[in-house]
Amino acid sequence: MxxxxxxxxxxxxxxxxxxxxxxxxxxxxxxxxxxxxxxxxxxxxxxxxxxxxxxxxxxxxxxxxxxxxxxxxxxxxxxxxxxxxxxxxxxxxxxxxxxxxxxxxxxxxxxxxxxxxxxxxxxxxxxxxxxxxxxxxxxxxxxxxxxxxxxxxxxxxxxxxxxxxxxxxxxxxxxxxxxxxxxxxxxxxxxxxxxxxxxxxxxxxxxxxxxxxEKSKPEIVADQVMGMVQQYIETKWQAADIPYYESGDESVEPAAADTEEAAALRQEKQQFDIWAAGEKRELQQKWSHEHVMEATKQIVELQPDLELKFKLDDILIKGHMDDYGNNIHIASMNGRYVVVIEGDSFQFEKGVSPIELLHPEEMQEVLQRVGNGVRRRGSGEAPSLD
Incomplete structure (x- = not known):
């Protein structure tokens, strides 16, 4: 050229x-x-x-x-x-x-x-x-x-x-x-x-x-997620026989806008807005695994190569959005979070470590050991990891 x-x-x-x-x-x-x-x-x-x-x-x-x-x-x-x-x-x-x-x-x-x-x-x-x-x-x-x-x-x-x-x-x-x-x-x-x-x-x-x-891929995904959130709130409150409305909607009767349910609706919507605007966000514990899987599937269909990246305490986990529920699993155990990552092979880079010599335990043994450690820290028998 x-x-x-x-x-x-x-x-x-x-x-x-x-x-x-x-x-x-x-x-x-x-x-x-x-x-x-x-x-x-x-x-x-x-x-x-x-x-x-x-x-x-x-x-x-x-x-x-x-x-x-x-x-x-x-x-x-x-x-x-x-x-x-x-x-x-x-x-x-x-x-x-x-x-x-x-x-x-x-x-x-x-x-x-x-x-x-x-x-x-x-x-x-x-x-x-x-x-x-x-x-x-x-x-x-x-x-x-x-x-x-x-x-x-x-x-x-x-x-x-x-x-x-x-x-x-x-x-x-x-x-x-x-x-x-x-x-x-x-x-x-x-x-x-x-x-x-x-x-x-x-x-x-x-x-x-x-x-x-044009909008960047993260901006497009954020718009998609917020659309799903709005649909979720609307469905949830209509199922409870509480009319969903946007702030400033003049068609809403004052009496309806003053009810405890309407106030709770506004509060939940505000919580979602604050969450979406945050630079660093925590797990919200709002949706079930099935709900998240369905939402993720819709996003991945439009943006197949989206990255999934988050930190559990100081540990960085990176993958793709479609790894969630397939190769990356998130759970809770005795009040703490657990991330399970599955795959067929390991690959270590520069620097030899003893971890590379490990013969892995069965999953049941690991979960039992993790649960025992959480209980000991909760009872004061072991120092807290925090």
């Missing part, structure tokens, strides 16, 4: 004062044609980045909310086409620029929009169009943002040993945009673009105001 650069504009963003968080200004350094790029120092610096960005994989529904690489989609009103989207139109102007002067002017428009985003940092900003001649007639658009590196030095002469390099940049942490998105060679998605940025930054998401991003 070899990209041929058509045009490239190089800008530098700098602080206007000594405050790194203060106002910024930018300067256009140079715009290059294909021939000028071939003879420039930028060729060795950027050539590998085009291929690296194009091959970087991303999912429309990301594995987490903070993944560095995301797929964005241009937003249009129902019944309208892509030409109604301002971000798309700006990108198309760059892709269809007739000469390097036109490309420079369009690039300047892009950079002025970028400068209006929050938390813009100093660095190099590069825009380029590049073609994959063996696959496509139209070029791809690439935007690169390289932050300045602090405390960079290079070997100098025998006398001074090293000298400081001002405005140093490297390709290690390049942020980028590629349009259009190429899921695989030979396939293009003209409605989609691919962005890559540090997880804590949202420069490109702020900059592209008319691009949307």
């Amino acid at each position: 070899k990209f041929a650069v058509q045009y490239l504009s190089f800008f530098v963003i700098q602080n206007e004062g000594s405050d790194p968080d203060g106002p910024k200004k930018y300067k256009h350094y140079q715009t290059l044609s294909h021939e000028e790029y071939q003879d420039s120092e930028l060729k060795a610096f950027l050539d590998g980045e085009f291929k690296r960005i194009a091959k970087r994989k991303a999912e429309v529904n990301a594995a987490s909310e903070n993944v560095p690489t995301k797929i964005g989609r241009f937003v249009v009103e129902p019944g309208h086409d892509l030409t109604s989207n301002p971000n798309y139109n700006l990108f198309q102007r760059l892709r269809t620029a007739a000469d390097k002067n036109e490309f420079h002017y369009c690039s300047d428009d892009v950079l002025r929009l970028y400068m209006d985003t929050n938390s813009v940092r100093g660095g190099a900003f590069v825009l380029a169009t590049a073609k994959l001649n063996e696959l496509y007639d139209d070029p791809f658009l690439f935007l690169f943002k390289c932050d300045f590196e602090s405390k960079i030095a290079r070997v100098s002469d025998e006398r001074s040993l090293i000298s400081q390099v001002e405005m140093a940049i490297n390709a290690k942490n390049i942020k980028s945009i590629q349009y259009p998105h190429m899921p695989e060679e030979g396939m293009l998605e003209e409605w989609e673009l691919k962005i890559h940025q540090a997880s804590h930054a949202r420069y490109f998401e702020d900059f592209l105001k008319y691009v949307s991003y």
